[in-house]
Amino acid sequence: MITIKDVAKEAGVSIATVSRVLNNSPKVSEETKRKVLEAINRLGYSPSFVARSLAKKTLKTNVISIVVPFFTRDFFMEVLRGINSVISKSDYSIHLYNVERIEDKERVFSKEVFNRCDGMIVVSLNIQKKEAEFIKETGKPVVLVDSYHPEFSSVYVDNKKGAYMAVKYLITTGRKKIAFVSGAINDPLGCMASYKRYEGVLEALREAGLEFNPLLHIQTGFSLEKGYRAGKILLNRGIPFDAVFCTSDIQAIGVMSALVESGLKIPEDVAIIGFDDISDARYLGLSTVRQPMGEMGEVGAKVLLDLLLGIDSSFIHLELPLELVIRLTS
Amino acid sequence: MITIKDVAKEAGVSIATVSRVLNNSPKVSEETKRKVLEAINRLGYSPSFVARSLAKKTLKTNVISIVVPFFTRDFFMEVLRGINSVISKSDYSIHLYNVERIEDKERVFSKEVFNRCDGMIVVSLNIQKKEAEFIKETGKPVVLVDSYHPEFSSVYVDNKKGAYMAVKYLITTGRKKIAFVSGAINDPLGCMASYKRYEGVLEALREAGLEFNPLLHIQTGFSLEKGYRAGKILLNRGIPFDAVFCTSDIQAIGVMSALVESGLKIPEDVAIIGFDDISDARYLGLSTVRQPMGEMGEVGAKVLLDLLLGIDSSFIHLELPLELVIRLTS
DNA sequence: AATTTATAAGAAAACGTTTACAAAATGAGT
DNA sequence: ACTCATTTTGTAAACGTTTTCTTATAAATT
Incomplete structure (x- = not known):
């Protein structure tokens, strides 16, 4: 495995400098930046995500967890498509948790899961008091889609x-x-x-x-x-x-x-x-x-992305409209 | 954040001992084990996944990446359901990558993605020469579902x-x-x-x-x-x-x-x-x-799980049968 | 030319674990 | 009681980054 040390040696600089290039700190000359970049390229180096997260105060995972019951049903599929259409444009990737039984739900609201993501979208599941407290403790943003809770951003229909x-x-x-x-x-x-x-x-x-x-x-x-x-x-x-x-x-x-x-x-x-x-x-x-299934997902994902950006004003309770569509069966 | 140090102090032992309890090493007396477990409980400690991965030689992520095009289509849904039914019983969680454009595909076969998972299931996508080489380099197991490549375990139909x-x-x-x-x-x-x-x-x-x-x-x-x-x-x-x-x-x-x-x-x-x-x-x-959509997913997931366990004999090329079902439209 | 100020680079200390190695403590055999 | 093996515990060095200090270098001011 190629580490930052190898790159430093190859470029003839210290690891600190390499790190600075990696995080494009302004305090590094164009000249050395070029050298480092070249070395990185030559060696095909890619920084260890794990080491990085450990060193940074903020354990950014670039992962969004999505919790959805029975994700193979049409409704959830459509919501997922909506969520995905937004998230796939960001640099977050998706952790998918399918919950079909009570145990699954318990497993999801755990430190193990929250440690590994930056935020969560919960679809259709009701958040209990205990779960709400737990989430608050983690401090990570959670948005609810097709569900409502006063303390979390929610996108839902009536x-x-x-x-x-x-x-x-x-x-x-x-x-x-x-x-x-x-x-x-x-x-x-x-x-x-x-x-x-x-x-x-x-x-x-x-x-x-x-x-x-x-x-x-x-x-x-x-x-x-x-x-x-x-x-x-x-x-x-x-x-x-x-x-x-x-x-x-x-x-x-x-x-x-x-x-x-x-x-x-x-x-x-x-x-x-x-x-x-x-x-x-x-x-x-x-x-x-x-009901606007895809849109609920989209909006939910957008809200979460904003919350992750620290835009606190994006906390929201949004009701999307339903529409009665009369066709041939009534 | 509560760390292993806090637990050590609380239990009156060294961090090494706590770590041993965590990894249930046999070399720790019942007595101290109990003390440590109690301390962990009292403090609500949960080990940092990131630090853990860094310290272990093997960067185990407990994540399986699933790459699937247009995952909202019926076929892929069914495959996903099969995969999920197997994986949800393990302690792996799922990273889902939806690829709809060439760029998406490129993004997936990258160090960034492979660094964050232990293995991958690729659905329906053809693996090009360059991609195959890349995967081999990572050394991580990849299984193909509804696709074939001589070098990777594949589950497919004719x-x-x-x-x-x-x-x-x-x-x-x-x-x-x-x-x-x-x-x-x-x-x-x-x-x-x-x-x-x-x-x-x-x-x-x-x-x-x-x-x-x-x-x-x-x-x-x-x-x-x-x-x-x-x-x-x-x-x-x-x-x-x-x-x-x-x-x-x-x-x-x-x-x-x-x-x-x-x-x-x-x-x-x-x-x-x-x-x-x-x-x-x-x-x-x-x-x-x-075509056995769910089964393809199930088998693929099982094979991957085995490969992750190091059971190399589970490398396989498996063709599942198709069946012509005649109903009322022909 | 001597001093100050900016700027760029390096050294080393984190981050929270695991683990090889060393050190105690325990117990068995004399 | 004394050694020797065995078990249990502790110490410290990794793991690959980031980041706070320093320090060296160059530029700007006197």
């Missing part, structure tokens, strides 16, 4: 309102028996989206004087298959319904295929509205509540 | 054969004018999949004495929208075709919706076969060439 808009629209267009396919209302990892959307559904129904029928509510996973099964279950229960609101497009697509399979016409017999507006939704003509 | 199977099937079932929707044949990043599949198409046609009509070949991106447009273009050209083979399911779904929109019946008028077998394919009844 999930309750989104669901409210969708269900209200269904009601306005004459639907009276509205089924609801959601993720787990009490998510063990603390993803609040399903819960908030549940609240929105309740509010819209209450406002219209309609009753919420728990038998028309299915809690299930975020996949096409799970949506398909939810559709089957709803049909099997034999309770009539004329609309389905789903907490994700992928579930909605699954529900839709189950209904179509049973000979139901959409939207004549049953209207369907999803959530997210993934690209498939456009092509399938699925009505949905569009 | 793309040529996959395309051959699909097209041969179409021919066997009476199709004569077969369109081909692919990614770029000469991918600037060196993804060989489209090229290999192109070869497979040519071979199947030649074998059957059919001619390849370049006007029935569209090179485009891997998205539903691009597939949709490809379908439109094919229709607009006015050249009759009775089948379409696509290099990905997502393109196939796009093509399909364009054809259906024009009133064509599938598979009566036009048969369609995709590639990948993403979950949507099953629900949409899309015929396809299934």
Whole structure:
């Protein structure tokens, strides 16, 4: 391994000078700078990141940790794409932590992880009191995407309102028996989206004087298959319904295929509205509540980058708008 | 910041002893071990990763770099999921590099990146001679997923054969004018999949004495929208075709919706076969060439983990099988 | 020419660990 | 009680940088 010493010898200067060139300190003559640069080139030297971090007071790692549950889901993919599009233009690289179980979450909020990065983006996970304290102690900036906490910069949408808009629209267009396919209302990892959307559904129904029928509510996973099964279950229960609101497009697509399979016409017999507006939704003509997935990621990443630059004024709580997109299924 | 010195003082021993406890060296009495552990606990000490790496000869980072182009595409997502499912069980964490442009690729094969990880998984990218030499120099293990190079462990499928199977099937079932929707044949990043599949198409046609009509070949991106447009273009050209083979399911779904929109019946008028077998394919009844996306990732990650353990016998060139899945579109 | 001031370069002390080596402490065998 | 081996502990030298002092050199002021 080639070290700064080798470079110093090759260039005929001291290691201090080499270091200064490396950190382009102004206090070094053009002449020696050239010599050192040449030596570096000749030897193909690249400074040890580890030694560097140790010597500098500030343990800069140039790494941003991203914590995301089930990162293979469409929503998280889109958020990740947004984050990545910003970060890949900086000189930070990405540490990715996929959390699917409680243990994973615990592992992430540890010194080991925080020691190795300069900042963190947490997607969709709720920050508990203990975790918040821990983060504060590390002193490193953390921004929340699709989640809210008073003490951390957050970029999010109003999930309750989104669901409210969708269900209200269904009601306005004459639907009276509205089924609801959601993720787990009490998510063990603390993803609040399903819960908030549940609240929105309740509010819209209450406002219209309609009753919420728990038998028309299915809690299930975020996949096409799970949506398909939810559709089957709803049909099997034999309770009539004329609309389905789903907490994700992928579930909605699954529900839709189950209904179509049973000979139901959409939207004549049953209207369907999803959530997210993934690209498939456009092509399938699925009505949905569009949330700016990529943008949430982008904005979150930008905010973190600013915080890392020390721009404290970039602390922010930003709500991005949702949009009800009506297509062919409602 | 709490250092090993503080712990030593608190426990009333020397820093060497603390270090021994940390690295659970056998040469330390139970009694002192307990004292040290207590002190560590009391102080909430966590060793500096950076100092540690510097002191150890072997600069272990406990990081695995994953290099993947356009990681938001279904195929790469599935591969990533496979990789992650293995790595998340180890104590390695993941550095993710998304490469979309040539510059990105150059940036990745650099000392800066290799210094910060113990090994690398490269997905779908072709390794050039220069890059291979560079990697060899670093001495760090690299495994290739969905790509092949004689000098590196590789896990891959036979793309040529996959395309051959699909097209041969179409021919066997009476199709004569077969369109081909692919990614770029000469991918600037060196993804060989489209090229290999192109070869497979040519071979199947030649074998059957059919001619390849370049006007029935569209090179485009891997998205539903691009597939949709490809379908439109094919229709607009006015050249009759009775089948379409696509290099990905997502393109196939796009093509399909364009054809259906024009009133064509599938598979009566036009048969369609995709590639990948993403979950949507099953629900949409899309015929396809299934490749074990998740498994490629899993196996690749396992091989890398073994190599990192120093098990040199785990160097491997492994071809995983493809399977032609016939559903409703062919 | 002698003094001061700027500027450029070097010497050496950090940074927080690990580890080879030396030194105690313990215990067994006489 | 005395040596010798064995275990446990401490001391100090690495690891590859940065950075604070110094010091040497050149330029500017008297």
